[in-house]
Amino acid sequence: MTGTTGSTASTGSTASTRESGEAGETGAFPYKLVATDLDGTLLRSDDTVSERTREALAAATAAGSAHLVVTGRAVPWTRHILDELGYEGLAVCGQGAQLYDAGAHRLLTSVTLDRQVAGLALAKIEAEVGPLALAASRDGVDGDVLIGPGYRVLGQLKAVPFTDVAELWASPLTKMYIQHPELTDDELAAAARAAAGGLVSVVMAGEGIVEILPLGLSKATGLSLAARRLGVKAAETIAFGDMPNDIPMFAWSAHGVAMANAHEELKAVADEMTLSNEDDGIAVVLERLLG
Numbered sequence: 001m002t003g004t005t006g007s008t009a010s011t012g013s014t015a016s017t018r019e020s021g022e023a024g025e026t027g028a029f030p031y032k033l034v035a036t037d038l039d040g041t042l043l044r045s046d047d048t049v050s051e052r053t054r055e056a057l058a059a060a061t062a063a064g065s066a067h068l069v070v071t072g073r074a075v076p077w078t079r080h081i082l083d084e085l086g087y088e089g090l091a092v093c094g095q096g097a098q099l100y101d102a103g104a105h106r107l108l109t110s111v112t113l114d115r116q117v118a119g120l121a122l123a124k125i126e127a128e129v130g131p132l133a134l135a136a137s138r139d140g141v142d143g144d145v146l147i148g149p150g151y152r153v154l155g156q157l158k159a160v161p162f163t164d165v166a167e168l169w170a171s172p173l174t175k176m177y178i179q180h181p182e183l184t185d186d187e188l189a190a191a192a193r194a195a196a197g198g199l200v201s202v203v204m205a206g207e208g209i210v211e212i213l214p215l216g217l218s219k220a221t222g223l224s225l226a227a228r229r230l231g232v233k234a235a236e237t238i239a240f241g242d243m244p245n246d247i248p249m250f251a252w253s254a255h256g257v258a259m260a261n262a263h264e265e266l267k268a269v270a271d272e273m274t275l276s277n278e279d280d281g282i283a284v285v286l287e288r289l290l291g
Contacts, residue, residue, distance in 0.1 A: 029063035029290055032236040035223055035249060038071040038081065039206060040242035040277050041259055049085060056283035059290050066230050068092065070219050072205040072245050074137040074174050075100050075107060076145060077157050090229065094137065094174045095203060095213050095245060096222030099229075107141050109225065112172040113200075113214050119169065121196035121212060125178070128195045129188070135159070135177040136168050143174065151179055152208055176212040185210055189244075203245040204263075211245075218248035238289075240274075240282050241266060257285055 034057065036042040042049055057067050069091040071078055078093050079102065088103030099109040126132055133150035137143060146168060147159040162168070168176070180188045189204040192212070196202070201213040227237065239246070239253040242262040250256030250269055258270035259281045267273065274281035 029060055029065055031060075031065055031238045031254070031289070033066050033068060033227060033230065033232040033238070034060050034286070035068045035070045035237055035239040035253060036282060037241040037243070037246055037249075038069060038073060038078070040261055041240050041246075042069070042277070042282060043081070044278050047081060047084075050280055050283070052280045053283040056280075056286040056290070060286050063290060066232065068223070068226055068230075069102075070096075070223050070226075070239070070249060072203070072209070072211070072219070072243075074098065074143065074145070075141050076137070076143055079105065079141070090226050092219065092222035092226050094222075095205065095211060096217050096219045096248075097174045097213065099222055099226055100141075105141065110139055110174070111214055111217060111221075112139050113175055113212070115169045115173060117199050117215075118173070118176055118212060121192075121199040122176070122178075124196045124199070125192045129180055129183060129191050133179040133181075134165070134168065137174040137176075139172040139174050150181070151177070154208055178210050178212060179208060205243055205245040219245060220248035220252040223249055223252055238285075240285070242277065257281075 044050065061067055067089065069082065069087065071093055072095045074094040075098050078091060082091060082102040091100045091102050093100050097111040098107060101108055134148040135151045136146045138146065144160045146162045147153055148162055153159055178188065178192065183191065185204050185208065189202055189210045192202040192210065200215055201217055203211050203213065205211055234252050235254045237253040238255045238257065239249045240257045241249060242259040244263050244265045246266055247269055256270045257272050257274050258267045259274060260276040274285050
């Protein structure tokens with residue numbers, strides 16, 4: 001699956017696309033950019049992409065569109081996935097903080113979290129909900145993901161344990177992760193926003209994944225930057241996702257497609273629903289649009 005960055009395709013009416021989702025009837029693929037989240041969207045539960053989805057994305061790129069991965073994972077937790085997929089285009093990582101050239105294995109842009117502000121935000125959140133389990137992503141292509149006492153890591157993602165909170169502030173960070181022993185992810189995200197929403201952005205990106213980001217940063221930030229590099233407009237973009245952190249990406253794009261397994265908050269703002277990530281939901285939509 002090679003990410004393309006140069007070719008484009010003619011588009012149909014944005015308004016009719018948003019209303020009907022049947023732009024494939026025009027006979028030409030209606031979008032110049034296909035933006036896909038990774039976990040729960042493009043990837044199946046075993047971190048693979050089905051052959052059907054690969055073929056649908058290849059057909060879209062052959063029709064002149066570009067495929068762009070837009071993920072909450074920071075580059076160190078993303079690049080091995082992209083390498084295994086044979087993806088060589090741009091990728092938006094770290095909830096929009098990082099723009100990564102997968103073919104060149106090079107970080108093009110990066111936005112870091114102000115550590116003093118993050119420390120103040122954490123203090124405000126813990127004052128409201130009590131002690132938190134912490135983790136953080138250090139900046140850079142090879143930046144470590146630090147995991148503190150009590151923080152639960154899902155899957156086999158590589159992480160470096162720490163015991164002294166001072167270690168978090170020793171080098172630039174892309175983002176922080178917080179967990180609570182009793183609150184649900186949604187409850188923790190809501191409480192964190194209420195306590196520190198004026199200092200940082202807070203998103204729920206998946207099971208056990210509540211993140212603290214630079215204020216105003218979102219997937220839409222990185223997506224818009226990547227789209228400008230590709231010469232593509234928001235009105236020419238279709239986006240696929242499954243979690244609340246995909247809401248800004250849907251708001252920016254012309255058409256947002258939520259997976260059947262998506263969080264209810266994302267379903268509420270989606271332009272259409274498709275099948276789950278396990279059932280080739282992306283392929284179903286692209287095949288229809290390709291006619």
